[in-house]
Amino acid sequence: MPTLTEPKLIAGNANLPLAESIASRMSLYRGVDQELVDARVERFNDGEIFVEVFENVRGEDMFIIQPTSNPANDNLMELLIIADALRRSSAARITAVIPYFGYARQDRRTKARTPISAKLVANMLTGSGIERVLTMDLHAAQIQGFFDIPVDNLYASPIFALDVRNHFKGHMEDLMVVSPDVGGVARARELAKRINAPLSIVDKRREKPGEVAEMTVIGDVTDKICLIVDDICDTAGTLCKAAQVLMDKGAKEVHSYISHGVMSGPAVERVTNSVMKSLVITDTIQPTEAILKAPNIRVVPTAPIFTQAILNIWNGTSVSSLFEDKTLVPIYESLYR
Known part of the structure; x- marks a missing residue:
């Protein structure tokens, strides 16, 4: 018709x-x-x-x-x-x-x-x-x-799966998908299923909004290339702390895949100075000049x-x-x- x-x-x-x-x-x-x-x-x-x-x-x-x-x-x-x-x-x-x-x-x-x-x-x-x-x-x-x-x-997970398969060729068996909280497990599981990788969870407890008091890793991340998956990165405090906790638990590398890079306040500086090898975001929100210049932040097109x-x-x-x-x-x- x-x-x-x-x-x-x-x-x-x-x-x-x-x-x-x-x-x-x-x-x-x-x-x-x-x-x-x-x-x-x-x-x-x-x-x-x-x-x-x-x-x-x-x-x-x-x-x-x-x-x-x-x-x-x-x-x-x-x-x-x-x-x-x-x-x-x-x-x-x-x-x-x-x-x-x-x-x-x-x-x-x-x-x-x-x-x-x-x-x-x-x-x-x-x-x-x-x-x-x-x-x-x-x-x-x-x-x-x-x-x-x-x-x-x-x-965004199908796009992220394409990016993962492209950037981690030869290392797919070393990947571990990580949800930064219990509420994001379904989102992380979707990417894990697409790239045939195991799943881990970072359980966090907040004393008050915006502050994380304690983080516990559920799952063995020793010698794994961890991919943290979430929908929003705002100030990047939780994300950077989760990356550090994973490295402390024996992870080989930590990368993050975030759908929406809100990146408020000190977010770019925190990511740049963090242990994360890379942060991948989409362009659903227009990236700032600081984001585009950051050495460990990549933007994939939507x-x-x-x-x-x-x-x-x-x-x-x-x-x-x-x-x-x-x-x-x-x-x-x-x-x-």
Whole structure:
């Protein structure tokens, strides 16, 4: 059945390099020049956000590319206002491509009189006219249930598996996947299964938020190349301490694979000075100059998988097929040969 609408991409200011890379790849995949929709997203002197779309989007299938990373509130408001502008301009469908979903760590009430902010954000997105969400590695899977619209959650683990197989050739039998906490075991197990490696866990106990009091390694990591797997690296305190604990327990090397490099405050300096051989993050959040210059931090691109997911949504075909190597390898073959 022929597609009646054209896919059009529009971006906020949160991660323009990723949006431009997606547009460039879509041009390559479709054989049609695909540029970001001409628009301006600006701020008045008092900080109010103003959006103006300069192209006709009536009846078009619109994709807004905007992670809600730091500054989370500004980027979230940009996304909501862009969606409202498109809805009022009679776009046929509006999909929010949110590579990093901010507020995802507030997915439940941990104590009395606290909000569930992830649910509030879901309500705001739906109310703005967004009809579908495409994201990557939600902090908690149940966030998909906060929405009354379809949510496609991509995973970084298939991309990480390709990277691991490429960078650890000849040493695959020495690898040990490590979850930095009990809550992340499912995520770590997924990568361990893909690369056929054993799994270990670092059990941590916190005295208060942001501080780790004690860490215990569950599993034998002696002479192993440990790969710590997690979804978010914020200040990198826990990550660097876990790496040190693993080395103290006899690990040969420690590397980390993190989906979203939030990298707040002293994070880059901590990683640079840590015992970690490498930290691999994706570009769901635009890397800072400090991250790009750090000797032991690498950034892997997500544009190939997001581009294909957008095309699959537009065509009405499977997005979950991108979790399989036979589908993912061809779109990353230029990076991992």
